[in-house]
Amino acid sequence: MDLFQIINDIAKVDPEVYDRFDSRRAAFRNFIGFGKKVTATALPLAVSTLFTKAYGQNTGALPPAVIATLNLALQLEYLEFFYYDTALNSSALGLTAEERRAFEIIRNDELLHINTLRGTLGTNAIAPLTRASFDYTTSQNKTRTPVLPPLVALGGTTDPTTGQFTDKAVFLLAAQQFVDTGVRAYKGGAPSLNTNTTKDILEAALNIHSVEARHSSRIRSLRRGGVQSVTAPKSWITPDETDMNATMPLPNNGVANSPAAVGPYLAGLPATGTPSASFPNEKNTTQATLDVQGVGGLVSATAGAEAFDEPLNAETVKAIAKNFAAVPAALFN
Amino acid sequence: MHNSTNSPADQAAGLAAPVARRSFLRYSGAGLAVGGLWLAGCSKDDDTTPDAGFIDVGSSDIGILNYAYALEQLEAAFYTQVVASFYTGATAAEKAILSDLKDHEISHREFFKRAITTGRISDSLQPDFSNIDFTQKTTTSGKMGVLNAAMAFEDLGVAAYNGAGRFITNNDYLALAGKIVSVEARHAALIREMIGVNTFVANDVVDLATSSTNNLSGTGSVTGNVTGTGMERSKRPAAVLATANNFLAAGSKISANSFV
Numbered sequence: 001m002d003l004f005q006i007i008n009d010i011a012k013v014d015p016e017v018y019d020r021f022d023s024r025r026a027a028f029r030n031f032i033g034f035g036k037k038v039t040a041t042a043l044p045l046a047v048s049t050l051f052t053k054a055y056g057q058n059t060g061a062l063p064p065a066v067i068a069t070l071n072l073a074l075q076l077e078y079l080e081f082f083y084y085d086t087a088l089n090s091s092a093l094g095l096t097a098e099e100r101r102a103f104e105i106i107r108n109d110e111l112l113h114i115n116t117l118r119g120t121l122g123t124n125a126i127a128p129l130t131r132a133s134f135d136y137t138t139s140q141n142k143t144r145t146p147v148l149p150p151l152v153a154l155g156g157t158t159d160p161t162t163g164q165f166t167d168k169a170v171f172l173l174a175a176q177q178f179v180d181t182g183v184r185a186y187k188g189g190a191p192s193l194n195t196n197t198t199k200d201i202l203e204a205a206l207n208i209h210s211v212e213a214r215h216s217s218r219i220r221s222l223r224r225g226g227v228q229s230v231t232a233p234k235s236w237i238t239p240d241e242t243d244m245n246a247t248m249p250l251p252n253n254g255v256a257n258s259p260a261a262v263g264p265y266l267a268g269l270p271a272t273g274t275p276s277a278s279f280p281n282e283k284n285t286t287q288a289t290l291d292v293q294g295v296g297g298l299v300s301a302t303a304g305a306e307a308f309d310e311p312l313n314a315e316t317v318k319a320i321a322k323n324f325a326a327v328p329a330a331l332f333n
Numbered sequence: 334m335h336n337s338t339n340s341p342a343d344q345a346a347g348l349a350a351p352v353a354r355r356s357f358l359r360y361s362g363a364g365l366a367v368g369g370l371w372l373a374g375c376s377k378d379d380d381t382t383p384d385a386g387f388i389d390v391g392s393s394d395i396g397i398l399n400y401a402y403a404l405e406q407l408e409a410a411f412y413t414q415v416v417a418s419f420y421t422g423a424t425a426a427e428k429a430i431l432s433d434l435k436d437h438e439i440s441h442r443e444f445f446k447r448a449i450t451t452g453r454i455s456d457s458l459q460p461d462f463s464n465i466d467f468t469q470k471t472t473t474s475g476k477m478g479v480l481n482a483a484m485a486f487e488d489l490g491v492a493a494y495n496g497a498g499r500f501i502t503n504n505d506y507l508a509l510a511g512k513i514v515s516v517e518a519r520h521a522a523l524i525r526e527m528i529g530v531n532t533f534v535a536n537d538v539v540d541l542a543t544s545s546t547n548n549l550s551g552t553g554s555v556t557g558n559v560t561g562t563g564m565e566r567s568k569r570p571a572a573v574l575a576t577a578n579n580f581l582a583a584g585s586k587i588s589a590n591s592f593v
Contacts, residue, residue, distance in 0.1 A: 101531045109534060112541070112563025187511040191504035199499040206495040206514070207564035211539055213515035217522035218533040227526045228426045234433070235523040236516055275512075276504035288448055288509060296436075296443040303436035308512040 066198050067124045069189035072314055073205070074117040075332055076182050078129040079324060081110040083136060083178060086155075087171055090164035099168075099222055106179075106215045113208050120201055132161045133331060134324055136174065138250075141326040148248055161326045172223045177264040179216045180237065181312070181320055183209060188268070188311035191276045213309070239283040239305045241265045250323045258319035268316035279313050386584060388454055390570075392591035394503050399454045400570055401510065402445035403587045404493055407580055408486050409438040410460040420470045420479045427470075427527065434483070434520055441513055448509075459582040471528060480528050487521035488538050489576055490514075495567035500592050518565075540564050569593065 084107035087093055088100065095103065118125045136154035138146045141161055146152050153167035154174060165171050186209035193202040217235040224231045233241065242265040249261035257269050268279030275288055285293040285304040293304025318332040325331040390399035412435035419428055446456055464476055471478035494514035501507045522533035536542065540561040570589035578586040
């Protein structure tokens with residue numbers, strides 16, 4: 001098979017073919033990278049994958065539920081991107097070199113996720129967001145008192161949609177909670193992506209989901225002062241975090257189908273039911289009706305809750321995230 | 334592809350004239366189907382000898398649950414052995430982390446054991462850890478150190494769950510897999526940090542490449558890992574098992590022939 005002859009032939013009938021490959025560089029790069037280890041047997045699949053990506057389902061009609069899930073994910077990625085980007089540009093935060101490097105990696109991952117999601121959504125993507133789209137102090141651009149006073153350190157009171165961050169501990173805690181919310185959002189959204197025509201999109205979302213979980217693990221180890229520290233937090237969600245969350249919940253901004261009080265480790269709606277249609281809090285130890293703490297002779301009394309992360313329904317994610325929008329009616333709808 | 338409106342003359346002319354884009358799209362789709370069949374054919378040929386004595390996980394959603402169960406058995410067995418006798422110089426933090434990981438993996442294993450009520454594979458897969466030196470924290474000679482082996486298992490687990498999601502039809506199972514995989518990713522990132530600072534995501538497990546400055550409108554310059562997709566490098570069952578089977582004893586090696 002002469003791949004380049006085929007592409008030349010296509011160019012005769014579709015002058016845009018090179019642009020298609022170029023504008024979807026990921027597809028082409030994947031193919032070239034794959035070529036290093038490609039075998040004769042795999043070549044037809046590799047070629048068809050290249051063409052599928054260049055001409056793929058991305059510009060076609062995506063199911064509305066898929067568009068909704070991906071656009072919510074995209075908004076969360078923007079929220080995180082600008083959060084980390086602001087931190088990296090906040091001299092008063094006093095990040096160490098190691099912390100800076102970690103957050104550069106994380107911020108850049110979020111940028112890649114934004115680009116990946118926009119590429120998948122095509123013309124269905126929301127308009128790009130900016131730093132000014134967000135107010136991390138939860139004052140919703142000075143229209144209310146911040147719901148959690150320490151968050152004022154994430155932008156100040158004068159111009160909270162552009163202000164620098166000033167308190168590292170607050171920054172790290174909120175970072176952890178943003179990323180854990182993101183993990184729960186992707187987890188809750190996955191079933192809506194599981195249609196016969198969107199399996200590639202499902203896999204892409206799963207592949208972002210796990211990267212977000214890696215981020216959470218890293219932020220948590222930074223919070224406890226490094227991997228050799230035995231203080232809290234652990235790199236996974238422990239039951240006491242749900243209890244702490246319950247003492248300082250966030251309002252739901254009037255979002256229907258979300259609990260009145262919401263939080264990154266609290267339950268969504270409904271809290272009970274089958275695994276794909278229930279959103280328990282992060283203390284949950286019952287999975288598909290089975291007790292996952294009391295079986296197996298677990299030494300740790302919290303392992304069962306830790307071993308399973310919980311999803312959140314989209315409305316509860318929106319209810320949480322609107323607290324960090326400059327204009328809550330404009331985002332996370 | 335049959336198109337009854339085209340006369341033979343039209344079809345002959347079509348050979349020289351530009352093909353409509355729609356036709357090309359069909360051609361592209363056909364390539365995928367042919368590629369898939371070719372691969373399926375190859376895998377069948379390969380099956381005859383090497384798969385003798387392998388335990389196949391089966392098909393449909395139960396097959397994927399069995400696949401996950403096999404991997405959780407392997408991980409649980411590994412950490413059980415790690416915790417039974419820690420490597421030389423293990424710190425308090427390292428012991429606490431590895432003990433938690435053991436409990437998490439046992440919790441996963443026991444969950445699948447009870448959740449798969451019919452068609453479950455063996456509950457007692459036998460590991461083969463002869464290539465791991467349980468007395469060493471990291472790889473020092475020919476055998477893998479404990480953390481290197483842990484990293485291999487955790488990264489492999491994440492790639493495996495992510496690559497298996499597409500084969501799941503029942504969304505309850507997809508949701509359960511999602512609940513587990515993010516915990517595995519937390520493990521993977523932590524183990525990687527124990528080996529090397531700020532390696533929680535890197536190009537071997539996440540599609541990243543370092544390149545020149547990239548700008549997103551409204552922000553300062555962004556440098557570093559700014560090309561690639563930022564996505565985990567998920568793996569199909571065959572690729573996962575090619576690695577996992579290195580840690581399973583003869584008679585306990587796994588195949589997943591229904592999932593390609």
